[in-house]
Every structure is written in structure tokens, then in C-alpha cells.
Amino acid sequence: MHDESAGDFPYRTEYKKKSIRSYVIRAGRMTEGQRRAFDNYWGQYGLSLFGGQLDPRETFGREAPLVLEIGFGMGDSLLAMAAAEPDKDFIGIEVHPPGVGRLINNAGKAGIENLRVYMADAVDVLNDCIGDALLDRFQLYFPDPWHKKKHHKRRIVQPEFVRLIRSKLKAGGLLHMATDWENYAEHMLEVLEAEPQLENIAGSGNYSERPAFRPETKFERRGQRLGHGVWDLLYKAI
Numbered sequence: 001m002h003d004e005s006a007g008d009f010p011y012r013t014e015y016k017k018k019s020i021r022s023y024v025i026r027a028g029r030m031t032e033g034q035r036r037a038f039d040n041y042w043g044q045y046g047l048s049l050f051g052g053q054l055d056p057r058e059t060f061g062r063e064a065p066l067v068l069e070i071g072f073g074m075g076d077s078l079l080a081m082a083a084a085e086p087d088k089d090f091i092g093i094e095v096h097p098p099g100v101g102r103l104i105n106n107a108g109k110a111g112i113e114n115l116r117v118y119m120a121d122a123v124d125v126l127n128d129c130i131g132d133a134l135l136d137r138f139q140l141y142f143p144d145p146w147h148k149k150k151h152h153k154r155r156i157v158q159p160e161f162v163r164l165i166r167s168k169l170k171a172g173g174l175l176h177m178a179t180d181w182e183n184y185a186e187h188m189l190e191v192l193e194a195e196p197q198l199e200n201i202a203g204s205g206n207y208s209e210r211p212a213f214r215p216e217t218k219f220e221r222r223g224q225r226l227g228h229g230v231w232d233l234l235y236k237a238i
């Protein structure tokens with residue numbers, strides 16, 4: 001195991017200055033495999049917050065529906081989706097280096113080509129790198145719930161965030177969130193219902209069934225072991 005803050009690891013999470021963050025960057029302990037993955041595969045999969053606007057056609061060498069996921073954690077469910085839907089291109093954004101290492105390691109070994117990754121604050125990436133009306137699907141699965149009321153302001157789902165996401169979706173595009181925390185599900189529903197350019201696929205005020213394209217995630221399984229429920233929310237951009 002290595003401490004990635006020890007100085008001999010040149011890959012850093014990218015973000016801009018802001019007063020409230022939706023995450024804490026933990027001094028990441030990485031396995032040797034995760035660490036080596038950066039040397040082996042970051043060149044193939046990594047994108048930089050400071051690399052300017054993403055041009056999907058140039059990045060992927062083709063024109064295909066584009067899916068963006070924020071906070072993929074250890075990345076197994078995102079990798080499964082990229083493998084299951086080779087006709088689409090996937091962008092993952094995560095601040096946690098061990099998760100990024102694990103994802104690019106497994107993607108590289110599996111020869112996955114329709115995936116790229118930012119190791120950065122997703123809100124900064126959305127603002128600086130993702131053009132308007134670029135995305136066919138947006139995914140946010142089990143975002144940090146910030147249980148305590150005094151921390152609710154750190155929840156990533158806020159009206160301004162939803163407006164930002166909506167602006168990045170094509171008309172007809174899909175917005176998909178899931179959480180295992182009922183109070184956060186209610187908050188998501190309230191914020192999403194208030195956005196006039198989104199239409200709830202399950203009908204106003206309703207949660208959706210988990211769609212077949214979303215595998216169970218690591219965090220979801222952890223919640224299930226603790227007896228949590230799961231709430232999926234699916235909206236169409238209008």
C-alpha cells in the first residue's frame with residue numbers, strides 16, 4: 001500500500017477553490033495495482049479539468065450517444081455499463097484516486113474503449129469542460145448523503161446543480177439518480193420536480209423502478225446489508 005499524498009505519486013485530483021464541497025478527499029491508501037494503473041492507463045483514459053472543452057468526436061474517434069456519471073466510487077458498475085453498452089461513450093468523474101485507479105486498471109485489462117475519466121470535482125468539469133446540450137444520459141448513483149442537517153448544504157443535489165445538469169442534457173436526454181437514504185430521495189424529488197425543463201418518467205412526484213441498464217453499485221449493496229431501501233429517479237429533458 002502507498003500513501004498517494006507521499007510525494008512520489010504525480011497524479012492529483014483537480015478542483016477549483018470553493019467554499020462548500022460535496023466530498024472530502026481522504027488521504028488515499030492505494031493498492032499497488034491501483035497505483036500502477038495510473039502509469040499504465042491514465043494516458044489512455046484520463047482527461048484533465050484544465051484541458052478545455054471536451055470534443056467527444058475527437059476524444060472517442062466517433063459520434064455516439066454520450067453518458068456522464070458523477071461519483072462512480074470504485075467504478076465497477078460504470079465499467080459494467082460501458083461494457084454492456086458499447087454503442088455509447090461514457091465519461092466518469094470521481095475525486096477519489098483509489099477508485100479511479102481501480103476503474104482504469106480494470107478497463108485497461110478488459111480492453112474497454114468507450115470510457116474516459118476525470119479525476120476532478122464534477123461541478124468544475126461540468127462548468128469548464130462539458131458543452132451545453134452534449135449529453136444523452138446523466139447518472140448520479142448514491143451520492144454522499146451528508147446525514148446531519150447542518151451538512152445538508154454539502155449535498156451535491158441542489159437547485160443550481162440540477163439546472164447545470166439540465167443545461168448539459170440534449171432535449172430528450174435522460175437524467176437518472178439513485179439513493180439509499182429516504183430523506184435524500186425526498187430532497188432529490190423536490191428539487192427535480194421544481195425544474196420546469198424536466199419531466200418525471202414515472203409521473204409527477206413518483207419514484208421509478210431501477211432500470212435494467214443500471215447494475216447494483218457497491219454502495220447500494222452496502223446499504224442493503226444495513227437494511228436501507230433504494231430510490232431511483234428518472235427524468236426526461238424537455
Ligand SMILES: C[S@@+](CC[C@H](N)C(=O)[O-])C[C@H]1O[C@@H](n2cnc3c(N)ncnc32)[C@H](O)[C@@H]1O
Binds near residue numbers: 022
Ligand atoms: C457514496 S459514494 C457512491 C459511489 C458509487 N456511485 C456507488 O454507488 O458505489 C459517492 C462518491 O461520490 C464522489 N463525489 C462526491 N462529490 C463529488 C464531486 N463533486 N465530484 C466528483 N466525485 C464526487 C465521492 O468521492 C464518492 O466516491
